[in-house]
Amino acid sequence: MRYETPTTTKEAATLLYKEKGQAHILAGGTDLLVRMKMGMTEPTLVVDIKHIPAMQAITKSAAGFKIGATVCGAAMTEHAALGKAWPGLVEAANLIGSDQIQGRCTMVGNLCNGSPAADSVPAMIAAGAKAIVVGKDKRRTVAVDKIVTGPGKTSLAKGEVIEAITLPARLPRSGDAYLRFTPRTEMDIAVVSAAVNLTLERGVVKTARVVLGAVAPTAVIVAKAAKAIIGTKLDDEALEKLTAACAAACNPIDDKRGTIEYRTKVAGVLAKRAAKIAYQRAGGTL
Amino acid sequence: MTGVLVSTTINGDAVQFACPTDETLLDSLRNRVGLTGAKEGCGTGDCGACSITLDGRLVCACLVLGVEANGREIGTVEGLVEDGKLHPLQEKFIEHAALQCGICTPGFLVAAKTLLEKNPKPSEEQIRYALAGNLCRCTGYDKIVRAVQAAAKEMRKK
Ligand SMILES: Cc1cc2nc3c(=O)[nH]c(=O)nc-3n(C[C@H](O)[C@H](O)[C@H](O)COP(=O)(O)OP(=O)(O)OC[C@H]3O[C@@H](n4cnc5c(N)ncnc54)[C@H](O)[C@@H]3O)c2cc1C
Ligand code: FES
Ligand code: FES
Numbered sequence: 001m002r003y004e005t006p007t008t009t010k011e012a013a014t015l016l017y018k019e020k021g022q023a024h025i026l027a028g029g030t031d032l033l034v035r036m037k038m039g040m041t042e043p044t045l046v047v048d049i050k051h052i053p054a055m056q057a058i059t060k061s062a063a064g065f066k067i068g069a070t071v072c073g074a075a076m077t078e079h080a081a082l083g084k085a086w087p088g089l090v091e092a093a094n095l096i097g098s099d100q101i102q103g104r105c106t107m108v109g110n111l112c113n114g115s116p117a118a119d120s121v122p123a124m125i126a127a128g129a130k131a132i133v134v135g136k137d138k139r140r141t142v143a144v145d146k147i148v149t150g151p152g153k154t155s156l157a158k159g160e161v162i163e164a165i166t167l168p169a170r171l172p173r174s175g176d177a178y179l180r181f182t183p184r185t186e187m188d189i190a191v192v193s194a195a196v197n198l199t200l201e202r203g204v205v206k207t208a209r210v211v212l213g214a215v216a217p218t219a220v221i222v223a224k225a226a227k228a229i230i231g232t233k234l235d236d237e238a239l240e241k242l243t244a245a246c247a248a249a250c251n252p253i254d255d256k257r258g259t260i261e262y263r264t265k266v267a268g269v270l271a272k273r274a275a276k277i278a279y280q281r282a283g284g285t286l
Numbered sequence: 287m288t289g290v291l292v293s294t295t296i297n298g299d300a301v302q303f304a305c306p307t308d309e310t311l312l313d314s315l316r317n318r319v320g321l322t323g324a325k326e327g328c329g330t331g332d333c334g335a336c337s338i339t340l341d342g343r344l345v346c347a348c349l350v351l352g353v354e355a356n357g358r359e360i361g362t363v364e365g366l367v368e369d370g371k372l373h374p375l376q377e378k379f380i381e382h383a384a385l386q387c388g389i390c391t392p393g394f395l396v397a398a399k400t401l402l403e404k405n406p407k408p409s410e411e412q413i414r415y416a417l418a419g420n421l422c423r424c425t426g427y428d429k430i431v432r433a434v435q436a437a438a439k440e441m442r443k444k
Contacts, residue, residue, distance in 0.1 A: 003290065003307040003353050026351070033349045034330045036308065046307070048354060074343060098419020099397065100334055103343035104350070186418035187332070 001043055005051040009134040009163045012047050017136045017159025019045045025161060026050075027070055028104035030097065031113040054163055058082055064169040069162050073102040086167060087281060088176030088195060088274075092123035095180060098187055108162045111144065114152040115189075121148070122195035122211040122219045123178040124165065132163045141166075145211075148218045174199040175281030177274040180213070181266050183257065190214045191258040194246070194270040196278040198229070203284050205229050210242065210275070215250040215267050222249040225271060234279050234286060242275060243268035294355040296321065297365030305352040312336045314352030315362065323363035323392040327421065334420035337393035338362050344400040346419075363392035366399065375399055375437040384433035386424035394420050398434045406442055410435070 006012040016023045021044030035041045055068040058079050073093045083090045096105045096119050107120040129144040149155050176197040182188035193213035199206050210225035228241035252263040289306040303318040315321045327333035329348045336347040339361035366373040385391045401416040413434050
């Protein structure tokens with residue numbers, strides 16, 4: 001196995017593009033090393049992207065936050081301004097594994113691993129996050145919800161690397177929240193999860209995004225659930241409609257950790273709770 | 287020597303070792319550097335027996351490649367002793383009988399030390415959350431939590 005430590009994203013993309021065997025990007029390694037250990041992959045090339053300066057920081061500009069692809073979960077939690085603007089997203093990233101995992105795991109690794117239960121993904125999609133994708137010849141910007149196409153599958157072409165995640169400028173009176181259900185409070189995989197991001201105008205929901213995780217092959221944007229709460233102050237009727245829309249959007253697996261019926265029911269409940277938290281964070285009173 | 291040469295700092299000392307590129311840092315530490323404090327419980331990030339710090343951050347050594355250590359600073363349980371004197375956490379683990387078989391202990395010590403450096407006065411809940419990545423099959427955790435609380439108190443006196 002060749003181990004490379006390029007210092008630019010383009011160099012990383014070129015190395016990956018040229019490799020004829022099994023090539024993998026190494027960010028925090030909390031998915032990749034487990035897969036290597038279990039014999040699920042035997043790479044001929046591992047490209048460690050942690051030496052690329054363009055991927056290492058969280059920066060804020062008028063356009064919003066930019067989070068480098070190698071920023072670990074613990075560094076996101078330590079960033080006060082990010083947590084103030086996007087508390088739901090930071091909470092979601094912070095739910096990934098233990099403190100040991102937080103010291104290594106990245107949101108981009110979480111995304112590109114392609115697990116339907118990946119915790120940071122619904123929150124990124126609800127936030128309207130975009131990925132800066134770098135190939136050997138060109139760069140493009142893609143909405144995060146267009147990256148994962150199925151369990152373990154992404155739309156990235158051979159050699160393409162995500163350099164950073166960008167979040168849109170935060171409007172006043174906005175809030176987000178992410179909740180997941182797990183049998184154990186720490187160190188467990190989501191059976192169902194829900195992310196809500198919204199902006200208010202005089203206490204009324206002006207824009208909203210509702211995203212569910214672990215209830216389908218990829219995270220799902222539930223446009224009908226967002227529509228149910230837009231124009232309302234989250235009255236009971238609106239929340240009922242949101243709950244029903246979420247249940248209708250579920251297409252979950254059936255396993256020992258949660259039956260289809262259970263996951264479908266809990267999805268609506270979590271979305272409702274997340275909507276209330278996001279609403280209050282945006283300054284609304286229930 | 288086979289493999290890639292890695293120059294790193296371990297518990298403040300410059301160390302060099304050579305390892306294959308696909309070897310975990312846990313294996314490098316144990317089999318090449320001779321630091322056997324970090325243990326392999328699971329090898330997949332679940333048990334925390336292999337906890338070390340990498341540039342000050344708590345990580346599982348079983349999920350780091352040995353070659354990744356090049357140019358970086360590692361802290362292991364062996365670094366807790368200073369001038370032949372046990373760290374307050376070690377003292378309190380013994381006093382409170384917070385270990386039985388001891389396999390999990392180095393991991394708990396490293397994780398607890400990282401916690402107390404960030405938060406010198408953690409609540410019981412904060413301790414339990416911070417140590418959620420460390421599994422113990424023997425003690426039932428309660429004595430570990432008490433020992434960390436006692437060590438925190440001791441360390442605040444200094
Ligand atoms: C004990 C344990 C507990 C866990 N708990 C959770 C949990 O609660 N919730 C959860 O969602 N996940 C959990 N995970 C899974 C894992 O920690 C996360 O998915 C994590 O975010 C992966 O990030 P990473 O940087 O470690 O990824 P890596 O392992 O480095 O990479 C993962 C994949 O993404 C690709 N990749 C990485 N960076 C890029 C990039 N910049 N561009 C393109 N592709 C890239 C890699 O090639 C690889 O295929 C857990 C894992 C362990 C071991
Ligand atoms: S051996 Fe590393 S976490 Fe269990
Ligand atoms: S003392 Fe035996 S595993 Fe903890």
